[in-house]
Amino acid sequence: MKEIQEYEKDIASIRDMMERSAKFISLTGLSGVLAGLYALAGATAAYFTVHYPISPLKFRIYSVREPDTLLRLILIATLVIIASLATGLFLSSKKAKKQGVKLWSAASQRMLLNVSVPLVSGGIFILIMLATDHFGLAAPASLIFYGLALIQGSANTFDEIRYLGYSQIILGLVSAMLPGYGLIFWSLGFGVLHIVYGAIMHNKYDK
Amino acid sequence: MKNPFENLDKALEHRVRLQIMSVLVTHDGYEFNALKEVLSITDGNLASHIKALEREKYLTVSKSFVEKKPNTKYKITERGRTAFKKHLDALEAVVKQQK
Numbered sequence: 001m002k003e004i005q006e007y008e009k010d011i012a013s014i015r016d017m018m019e020r021s022a023k024f025i026s027l028t029g030l031s032g033v034l035a036g037l038y039a040l041a042g043a044t045a046a047y048f049t050v051h052y053p054i055s056p057l058k059f060r061i062y063s064v065r066e067p068d069t070l071l072r073l074i075l076i077a078t079l080v081i082i083a084s085l086a087t088g089l090f091l092s093s094k095k096a097k098k099q100g101v102k103l104w105s106a107a108s109q110r111m112l113l114n115v116s117v118p119l120v121s122g123g124i125f126i127l128i129m130l131a132t133d134h135f136g137l138a139a140p141a142s143l144i145f146y147g148l149a150l151i152q153g154s155a156n157t158f159d160e161i162r163y164l165g166y167s168q169i170i171l172g173l174v175s176a177m178l179p180g181y182g183l184i185f186w187s188l189g190f191g192v193l194h195i196v197y198g199a200i201m202h203n204k205y206d207k
Numbered sequence: 208m209k210n211p212f213e214n215l216d217k218a219l220e221h222r223v224r225l226q227i228m229s230v231l232v233t234h235d236g237y238e239f240n241a242l243k244e245v246l247s248i249t250d251g252n253l254a255s256h257i258k259a260l261e262r263e264k265y266l267t268v269s270k271s272f273v274e275k276k277p278n279t280k281y282k283i284t285e286r287g288r289t290a291f292k293k294h295l296d297a298l299e300a301v302v303k304q305q306k
Contacts, residue, residue, distance in 0.1 A: 004305045007298050013222055014229040014295070021230040021237070021245045155244040159273075162240070 022107035024157045026096040028088075029206050032198025035084035039190035042080035043183055046073055051183070070130065080190075095206070107156050115153035118145050139182030143172030143189045158205065164197045211300035218263045219294045223248060223256045228291045231266060231283035239279040257281065265290055 049072050096103040122145025129138050150165030168189050175185035219225050226246055230237055243253050260266050265287030269280050283291075 004302065007301050010222060010225055011295075011298055011302065013226055017226045017229040017245065018233050021234060021241075023234065155241055159238055159241065159278075 019106055020110070022105065022110070022156070024105065024107040024111045025205075026092045026099060026101065026103060026108070027157055027161075027201070028091040028095050029198045029200065029202025029204070031084075031088040031091040032194045032201060034087045034091075034198075036191045036194030036196075036198060038080050038083045038087075039194060040187055040192075042076045043187035043191060045076050046183060049073060049076070074130075111153045111156040114156065115149045118148040118152055122146070122149070136179040136182070137176055139186045140172045140176035143168050143175060143185065146189070147172060158201060160197055160201050160204075164193060167193055167197075211297055211304055214293060214297035214300070216290055216294040216297070218259065218265070219290065221256065221259075223252065224260055225294075227253075227256060227260060227281075228265065228283065228287065231281060232288060232291055236269075236280045236282050239281070242281065260287070263287070263290070 049069060093103045122141065125145070126138050126141050129135070129141065147165045147168030147170075150161050150168060154162035154165060171185055171189045171193070175182060175189075178185075219228065223246065227242065230242060230245060239253070243250065246253065257266070257268070261268060263286075264284055267282050267284055269282065271278050271280070
């Protein structure tokens with residue numbers, strides 16, 4: 001025979017589970033595809049800023065030490081992030097309306113909270129790297145932290161997001177072993193992977 | 208005076224099982240790994256409770272392959288839904304009686 005508090009705990013844990021397992025299902029595959037395209041456009045712009053006229057497949061020693069170049073790269077990255085987030089928000093709110101659910105729900109808040117820890121700490125870490133002239137591992141670090149963020153957030157949304165996270169981490173680790181090819185791996189991760197997974201999700205959930 | 212304890216479901220006495228059922232009651236199909244994360248328990252622990260609930264026919268298991276990876280999804284059955292509700296009512300009655 002259980003104590004009465006135990007029964008009350010049972011009820012509380014039911015509530016807790018229902019809330020914790022709530023999923024954010026307004027994510028759209030299309031915003032993934034578009035985010036990938038923005039990233040590829042950004043990578044192209046970065047290539048012309050840094051590498052041009054040397055082929056992107058040729059190994060080169062970085063010369064982003066000129067503050068001008070670095071600032072331009074940070075500007076490109078910021079633009080890509082803003083455009084991706086804006087697109088994602090816009091398409092998700094449209095989908096949420098169609099589904100008759102709130103965009104700002106317990107599920108989406110939980111997802112954002114989970115994602116923000118690795119994302120913010122990673123972002124700060126990378127900025128410190130750049131500020132202290134450690135350019136070589138900035139791109140791999142961004143892929144790895146982003147992958148971790150996706151895995152963190154995946155419990156509250158579609159399962160594909162977890163696999164996308166694993167893929168980003170693997171790519172980031174491979175990239176760390178091949179310094180100098182950061183831009184290529186960055187384009188593969190933020191560009192190609194987003195497009196591939198976005199297309200899979202679009203076909204599976206949004207058709 | 209009716210004894211509300213009699214209505215409590217033996218199979219749902221364990222809190223982990225109750226938690227599994229509360230997730231499944233609100234979601235149409237939940238994946239093993241996602242369930243493990245939400246409950247924060249080990250593989251073995253989750254598997255054994257799932258088996259118990261499956262024996263009671265409270266949930267159904269569907270194994271499929273997603274891109275060559277095995278993917279196990281659980282769905283609550285009508286029988287399970289009814290049992291869960293009944294157990295919840297009994298829990299409430301027990302707590303109310305004590306107040």
